[in-house]
Amino acid sequence: MLKSNNTLGIIFFPAFDWAISPTHPERQERLLYTQDQLREEGLFDIEGITEFKPDVASVEDVERVHFCFPDVPSVATRSHLISAGGAVKAGELVMEGKTDRAFAMVRPPGHHAMKVVHGSRGFCTINIEAIMIEHIREKYGHKRIAIVDTDCHHGDGTQDIYWHDPDTLFISLHQDGRTLYPGTGFPRDLGGPGAMGRTLNIPLPPNTSDEGFLMAVEQVVLPILEDFKPDLVINSAGQDNHFSDPITNMNFSAGGYAAMNDMLKPDIAVLEGGYSIQGALPYVNLGICLAMAGVDYSHVREPNYNAERIRQDARTTEYIKELCKQLPALYFDPPEFVSKDDSRQGIISGDHFVRHKQIYYDTDGINEVQQESVTLCKQCRGLYKVETRADSGPLCLGVEIPVKACPECRAKGYQVVEDAQIKGTYRYIQLINRLDKEYVRYGF
Incomplete structure (x- = not known):
């Protein structure tokens, strides 16, 4: 055999x-x-x-x-x-x-x-x-x-x-x-x-x-x-x-x-x-x-x-x-990241990396626009935030606290979610907290 x-x-x-x-x-x-x-x-x-x-x-x-x-x-x-x-x-x-x-x-x-x-x-x-x-x-x-x-x-x-x-x-x-x-x-x-x-x-x-x-x-x-x-x-x-x-x-x-x-x-x-x-x-x-x-x-x-x-x-x-x-x-020997005058490729704005994306869902015929932001933190990977809207739908927010997040980025993540709830700007909010294994949604 x-x-x-x-x-x-x-x-x-x-x-x-x-x-x-x-x-x-x-x-x-x-x-x-x-x-x-x-x-x-x-x-x-x-x-x-x-x-x-x-x-x-x-x-x-x-x-x-x-x-x-x-x-x-x-x-x-x-x-x-x-x-x-x-x-x-x-x-x-x-x-x-x-x-x-x-x-x-x-x-x-x-x-x-x-x-x-x-x-x-x-x-x-x-x-x-x-x-x-x-x-x-x-x-x-x-x-x-x-x-x-x-x-x-x-x-x-x-x-x-x-x-x-x-x-x-x-x-x-x-x-x-x-x-x-x-x-x-x-x-x-x-x-x-x-x-x-x-x-x-x-x-x-x-x-x-x-x-x-x-x-x-x-x-x-x-x-x-x-x-x-x-x-x-x-x-x-x-x-x-x-x-x-x-x-x-x-x-x-x-x-x-x-x-x-x-x-x-x-x-x-x-x-x-x-x-x-x-x-x-x-x-x-x-x-x-x-x-x-x-x-x-x-x-x-x-x-x-x-x-x-x-x-x-x-x-x-x-x-x-x-x-x-x-x-x-x-x-x-990768080159150092160079902030370009093109937000689609990504730019450094203060202590954040920011890029804009336009995404087409060809299978479903959906157009999406995003603004992605990552904190440039020396202690961890940095807090990730994305604002997104599909077609004429509601504005949504995603926040991710990374694995091995530092205390500052963790606290900032919760603060971003709390501020977003108070302002009521976003129809849906989702928190991914990889540090504490917490996954939460908020809808309004």
Whole structure:
């Protein structure tokens, strides 16, 4: 009987009762074909690979991460909570030593969900990786965590959530935002003033194939991970870089995905995008599972695979080589934050960092405007405050007292909430107090 080198827990949740529309690419069939393929290949006959059921994330799990307005039940369905609960289950399996590694094959996805949530964007509503990570930190103690997002679309939501967190390294490999939704994810985006270099974007040109992806991982990602020394590595495992994906323009293969996962050696993988339901996902997921389990994956081949047909051209290779030369310095020797005359990028105003954001929820057709403010504190990460309004709706306020907050920032957080209640300017107020594990909402 074949035995895995690493014990692997696999969590399935196809979300039968949730889809944007019956024919939308983000639908239950994304996982049903995979589920059949894994069983047909005898994956669960390998000793050490076990299937587990998802948990259901609580409202508190979501409110630990997100400012949801008007509240969590208004924006997230039970399927969203189970998807996040599947990721939480993967985290608990690894943290409690029940398995060496875990892969949450769940939907709906989450990496486009930002700190503030008024609805769905990029098929995402709540950020399932961030919910898992913060559940781990609250239950098992604070950890240094690296997230490597390999979805074809830039993980702008995860980037937004961890923009000010020096203990979370976020690396995104994606199709260049000048050519694909959400139009973000450029090398200049490095994090807030207290976390410069903790965000690293690797925008790859259309038609990048296995060669380019694996080059970027070997020459950029792995040296940075070695230096950062995370307690956990999370792979935000989107699979829409595949050559057969209907909504992207890349040329990655199932074997390439498996090899990349083998190089990254993530503790936990969480499924994100990937919309070639029959031609890619069953084979990519199989390759990733085998790689995580430490089992030979060299035989994994999808239909219509032709290495020559999908090979990247010489110009693409040279472009990626140049990226690989330049990008590591942005982590190893990040520039000092420079306050620009552009509030969308962020400015220093007194003892605060301030930036303005305009966000479009393409799935729900919602426009949002935000003003974000972070106290520049020498003792802690600083008090976080965000004022937000969606379309012509009410003005809302989110306040976060960070983990390891100093007494001054903690007191200031409560004062901001108290003043806001007295003034009555905001229809909804949400307090996230990570120091005291207190999550409170106020509505008027």
